[in-house]
Amino acid sequence: MQPNQFNVDAANKLKIVSLVSVGKHPQSGRMRRADQDSRAVELGLKLTGDNHSGESLVVLHAGDPGEPNLRSYAGMGLKSVRVLQLDPAADAILPLGQHLQQCGADIVLTGVRAExxxxxxxxxxxxxxxxxxxxxxxxxxxxxxxGGVAEVLQALPRGQRRSVMVKLPFIASVDSAAPEARQSAFGPASRALMDIEVVSASVDDVRQAWEEAAARKRPKRLKVVKAKTAAERFKAATAKSQGDGGKVMKNESAAEQAQAIFDLLKEEGVLR
Amino acid sequence: MSAHNSQDLLRRDPRAEWIARNRLHPLHGSVVSADMGEVRGPTGLLRKNPHKVGFIGPNGIKRIDRLKGNAAGAGKGRRSSAAQDIQLPLHQVENPDFYVVVVPDMVGGRLTAHDKDVIGQAHKLITGAEGNGAVLAVCFGQSKEEHFDTAGVDRLLLLEDECYEGYRPEQRLAALVQVESAYKPQFWLFPDSVNGGSDLGSRLAARIGERPAVQAWLVDSDSTVCRGAGGTTDITRSTPRLLMLAEECADPIDETRHEALPVELDSVPAVIAQLQDRGQVAVDPNAISLAEAEFILSAGNGIHNWDQFHSAAAVLGATEGASRVAVDDGFMPRFRQVGATGTWVTARVYLAVGISGAIQHMQGIGQCDKVIAINTDAGCDMVKRAALSVIGDSEAILGELIKLAEDFRAQQSAGGDRDAA
Known part of the structure; x- marks a missing residue:
């Protein structure tokens, strides 16, 4: 972790809430701290500054407080994890919304998708x-x-970044492109306080009707050749994949040729 | 009894048989052509006369046509069959009973393969439902797409106003809410992609209070299978109104042409945006991995001035790539190699300088949209693949290109619209 280079005028007044869930390793299926959620906690730690950890950064989970993997978030250097205790089948949105409203959060960080x-x-x-x-x-x-306005870098596909200005308070989902989370230390994790609040929530009825099973492998799309004759099938099997014959500039001067390339690059929007 | 037998009895005519066997006999033609229909042998087996197949060609040699009438344009020379433009049958929907709305990503102003899959899924949902429905595509921003008709768009709503350009999810959401009230679509389909489809779909789902199916990959009008738990489980559920579809969820439309009739939307209220788009931030192009880079400047054997090549990549803001020869000769590191043995790239624009295009290299750039070739050989494979080919000395052309790009950069910084990195 680099020293705190973050530009904060009122960091200790900033209240940040990181919503965390219990993750699952994609290969082994073992329960763990979720990757994107731990990045959200890491970003929260960076925003509040390491000195204030546990005071202005609240790590919030809605669900079962007995879950051992919740403590691995606390092992990132937090004194406590706040848990809204509710039934696993319940809908967490309502109690979470109420809690966020009450605690007066400025920035709420979550992962993009739960594991x-x-x-x-x-x-x-x-x-x-x-x-x-x-x-x-x-x-x-x-x-x-x-001054109550945050400058946020959004992760775009192809490694690009977009700068977005947004007023506080806001909610941000943290991408996998965010800085990697620090390691979780076992000792502090087991010493951390689980700050439990029992809330009531309605049961998520819609989900009861769903069937869940282990993911089936999706069939790979085959290249179907819809040819009617043997000659067409033969051509489809042997022909090289070629574009429909682009523009060829042969006798122009180098300057004209370069201009044509430049225009195409600008038209495609890759020159920024 | 003898009269009865005479009907059943097969009477042979030895003379006629003899004439039929002898093709040189003057009466041969009349005997053979007498039975032009199907000929059955004594056991009932179908007999074909091999002598009657084909015709005598102009030089007296017998020709047999085995193409069965499929030799389209055989007489017009070799080239004509390749450049045939087939007019697909037009699929028309007049007065549709319901709409299925698709909101494609339109990366770079064009339909992506994912968008086309989603449109294909929309047509599958329409065939599964009763009544005739139409696919309405809602496209934001400047559109460069020319083939909405063959992609399967029945109605097209182009929102090209200034207020939708860039990252404007709130304004786009307001337009979608307007579409919801105007068309009451039976289904909302979004591509579940990082290019904005997932974001917009989630926003609309939260606004209109629908519970969406995300990463849906097996959808019909009754039930949907979607991935849950980070892609490790399959959830089977009844099909909701709003779906975010995984890639390759359905086959794209390829056998019909559609109307793509433009439709209008009543004025969308202007939304006071809480998110202010400050534009893209300059990222070091060489820090992006080659496999996901958007714009690659690739060097091959035709490069002699490597300093110039590196400066061209820097001023154009392109990620550097190389062919196998350039890597083997030690001019570029191994992780920059493009092709079957190196990296399979997905760039949108691939500028190949001095690469003639070995088949392994062409495989590696198979997913690139626009290929630009700079080469001295006009007959090489890369020129055939490229959308724009420039034949000439790479050093001179790159030099001119660097000049143009530097002028462009100078204008940008003078204009002051360059975003703070």
Whole structure:
């Protein structure tokens, strides 16, 4: 971890809540701290500064407080983990929304999608809709918070980043492109306090009707040749994949040729 | 009894048989052509006369046509069959009973393969439902797509206003809410992609209070199978109104042409945006992995001035790639190699300088959209593959290109619209 280079004018006044869930390793299937959620905690730790850990950063989980893997978030250097205790089959949105409203959070960080359960990634959106806050999806970093406005770096496909300005309070889902989470230490994890609050929530009836099974392997799409004659099939099997014959510039001067390339690059929008 | 037998009895005509055997006999033609229909042997087996197959060609040699009438344009020379433009049958929907709305990603203003799969899924849902439905595509931002009709779009809503350009999820959401109230679509389909489809779909689902199926990959009008728990479980559920579909969820439309009739939307209220898009941030292009880079400048055997090549990549903002020869000769590191033995790239624009295009290299760039070739040989494979080929000395052309790019950068910094990195 680099020394705190984060640009904060009121870091100790900033209240950050990281929502965490219990993750599942994609290969072994073992329960673990979720990858994106731990990155959200890491980002929260960076925002509050390491000195304030446990005071302005709240790590919040809705579900079973007895889950041992919750403690591995605390092992990242937190004194406590707050848990809203509710039935595993219950809908967590309502109690979470109420809690966030009460505790006066400035920034709420979540993962993009959970590694267990429905994993629809809808929690941040539903919370944002309920609270009327803006949501910034797929955040790679929060660069600065100044005067109640945060500058956020969004992760785009192909390694690109987009800068977005957003007013506090807001909800951000943290992408896998965010800085990797620090290791979890076992000792502090087992000493951490589980701050339990029992809440009531309605049971998620819709989900009761669903059937869940281990993921089937998806069939790979075959290249189907819809040829009617043997000659067409033969051509499809042997022909090289070629474009439909592009423009060829042969006799122009180098300057004209370069201009044509440049125009195409600009048209495609790769020159920024 | 003898009269009865005379009907059954097969009477042979030895003389006629003899004439039929002898093709040189003057009466041969009349005897053979007498039985032009199907000929059955004594056991009832179908007999074919091999002598009657084919015809005598102009030089007196017998020709047999085995193409059975499929030799389209055989007389027009070799080239004509390749460049045939087949007009697909038009699928028309007049007064649709319901709509299935697709919101494609339109990366770079064009339909992606994922978008086309989603449109294919929309047509599958329409055939599963009663009544005739139409696929309405809602496209935001400037569109460069020309083939909405063959992709399967029945109705097209293009929202090309300035207020939808860039990252404007709130304004786009307001337009989608307007579509919801105007068309009451039976299904909302989004591609579940990182290019914005998943974001917009989730926003709409939260706004209209639908519970979406995400990463759905096996969908019909009754039930949906979607991935849960980070892709490790399959959830089977009844099909919701709003779906975010995984890649290759259905086959794209390829056998019909559709109308792609433009439709209008009533004025969408302007939304006070809480998110302010500050544009993309400059990222070091060489820090992006070659497999996911968007713009690659690739060097091959035709490069002699390597310093110039590196400076061209820097000023164009391109990720550097190389062919196997350039890597073997030690000019570029191994992890920059593009091709079957190196990295399979997915760049949108691939600028190949001095690469003639070995088959392994062409395999590696199979997924690239636009290939630009700079080469001295006009007949090489890379030129055949490229959308724009420039024949000439790479050093001179790269030099001119660097000049143009430097002017462009200078204008940008003078204009002051360059985003803070």
């Amino acid at each position: 267990s359960g429905e994993s629809s990634g809808m929690v941040p959106y539903q919370l944002a809709e309920k609270l009327g806050w803006p949501i910034v999806p797929r955040v790679a970093d929060i660069v600065s918070v100044k």
